[in-house]
Amino acid sequence: NAGVTQTPKFRVLKTGQSMTLLCAQDMNHEYMYWYRQDPGMGLRLIHYSVGEGTTAKGEVPDGYNVSRLKKQNFLLGLESAAPSQTSVYFCASSPYLAGGEETQYFGPGTRLLVL
């Protein structure tokens, strides 16, 4: 199993450009998440999905859109990048386990620099 993979690993954008970050998981997990991690701020939830075809806003959704057309993939889009979106982006997934320890499994991250 590859677990959670993210593409690309690193990207530089100019202000106003758009891009899509791809997350894929091969663990058949129901839930998927997009976080951003900034110094002194910790991990903050951008958007999440509780199943194929569903998405919901997290703590910091402005400027981002997501789609989950297939269970294994969760896409994060930036329509018009801003320097404030410079960050490290992590995708995570977790299974639904009634009464169990529902661990979130994280990908390796995408480093985004917006100039």
Added chain:
Amino acid sequence: QKEVEQDPGPLSVPEGAIVSLNCTYSNSAFQYFMWYRQYSRKGPELLMYTYSSGNKEDGRFTAQVDKSSKYISLFIRDSQPSDSATYLCAMSITGGYQKVTFGIGTKLQVIP
């Protein structure tokens, strides 16, 4: 005030030392408590998971939760250079879909 407070460190200890990492929180509704370890330029990985109050031990790692004080701890015994990483505390209110609130992480360096 943040919901979860964690000292960012860095914390430097000699190899073999006992390490104590801590978080405080303000939301008494939190019931699930986690510790994640994050190596440099990697994603976080779950280290310990505890429900409600009490202790949980896994090898050299012990997690403690004191809900009355809203305080959680992670102890690392016989620390190793390979333990050098950032440790994130995390907590959530319910199971099922998890809205998890993370601390900012404490950077630990174990010196050989």
